[in-house]
Amino acid sequence: MIVSEAVVIKRRFCGPPDSGNGGYVCGLLAQRLDGTAEVRLLKPPPLETRLEIGQAQGPVVLLVHGRTVIAEARPARLDLDVPEAPSFQEALEAMKHYVSEDEHFFPTCFVCGPARRAKDGLRIFSGPVASRSMVASAWVPDETLSDAKGLVRPEFVWASLDCPGAFAVLGADIRPVVLGSLTAEILDRPSSGENCIAAGWKISSQGRKHLAGTALFSEHGRILARAQAVWIEI
Numbered sequence: 001m002i003v004s005e006a007v008v009i010k011r012r013f014c015g016p017p018d019s020g021n022g023g024y025v026c027g028l029l030a031q032r033l034d035g036t037a038e039v040r041l042l043k044p045p046p047l048e049t050r051l052e053i054g055q056a057q058g059p060v061v062l063l064v065h066g067r068t069v070i071a072e073a074r075p076a077r078l079d080l081d082v083p084e085a086p087s088f089q090e091a092l093e094a095m096k097h098y099v100s101e102d103e104h105f106f107p108t109c110f111v112c113g114p115a116r117r118a119k120d121g122l123r124i125f126s127g128p129v130a131s132r133s134m135v136a137s138a139w140v141p142d143e144t145l146s147d148a149k150g151l152v153r154p155e156f157v158w159a160s161l162d163c164p165g166a167f168a169v170l171g172a173d174i175r176p177v178v179l180g181s182l183t184a185e186i187l188d189r190p191s192s193g194e195n196c197i198a199a200g201w202k203i204s205s206q207g208r209k210h211l212a213g214t215a216l217f218s219e220h221g222r223i224l225a226r227a228q229a230v231w232i233e234i
Contacts, residue, residue: 004032005052006052006053007028007051007053007063009024009025009045009046009051010047011048013025013110013159014047015110016044016106016109016178020045020046020047021109021111021159021162022162023161023162023182024155024156025041025045025070026039027158027159028063029072029073030154031154033073036075036185037073037074037183037184038074038075038181038182039072039073040071040072040073041178041179041180041181042070042072044070045070045071046065051065052064056072060073078183078227078228082213082223082226083201084221085199085223086197087197088219091136091138091199092138093130094128094137095126095127097127097128100114101115105176109121109163110122111159111162112125112166119142122141122156122159123139124137124139124164125137126200133201134168134201136164136197136198136199136200138197139197141156141190141191141192141193141196145192146191146192150191151189152189152190152191153189157224158186160198160225161215161227161229162179162182162214163200164212165212166200166212167200168200168201169202169205169210169231177210177232177234178231178234179232180209180229180230180232181229182227183229184226184227184228185225185226185227186224187223187225187226188222188225189224194219195219196219197218197219199215201214208233209230209232210231210232210233211229212228213227214227214229
């Protein structure tokens with residue numbers, strides 16, 4: 001492997017308390033590729049630890065810790081039908097039915113943790129949308145997530161496509177799930193302060209493996225990014 005750079009996943013960007021949020025980590029790798037990418041998470045990404053990003057054989061990017069491969073990214077195609085977006089008001093209403101901090105498996109998750117405060121976590125709280133087979137949350141990204149042009153950085157767009165998929169596949173017999181892989185494409189990055197809608201829907205299940213679709217929409221329903229995720233019950 002040809003090492004290109006070293007990275008450290010800060011504790012702010014955790015999913016479970018002791019490992020990196022899957023969508024955020026996937027986004028770190030995916031932006032080293034052009035276009036749509038598939039990222040597989042092979043090990044829990046450690047926090048506050050020097051990791052290396054490097055090029056493997058062919059167009060494959062690896063995240064490694066010593067000799068252990070944490071994640072791998074490769075170019076991909078995404079064949080995904082995205083349903084019509086709920087309205088921003090419907091997304092706000094859906095958030096009222098989100099799980100409480102006491103009910104949440106990972107309440108400090110960077111993306112969906114109810115224990116995280118404004119300008120600390122994304123606070124994407126995906127609840128069921130009335131009369132729709134989907135979950136959604138309103139989201140207004142803050143300036144800590146943007147680049148010099150005021151656009152949300154790619155790793156945070158990827159992060160927004162993560163947790164809504166988990167809440168889309170969780171059923172009545174709720175068990176913790178972790179992200180196995182995420183295939184995503186960014187069509188247009190929102191600006192900080194822009195009203196957005198993050199949504200997720202279940203595609204299929206087989207045993208402990210669940211397939212979900214997610215999308216990030218503008219306030220008026222335009223698709224900004226979309227993804228398909230594999231979730232695994234712990």
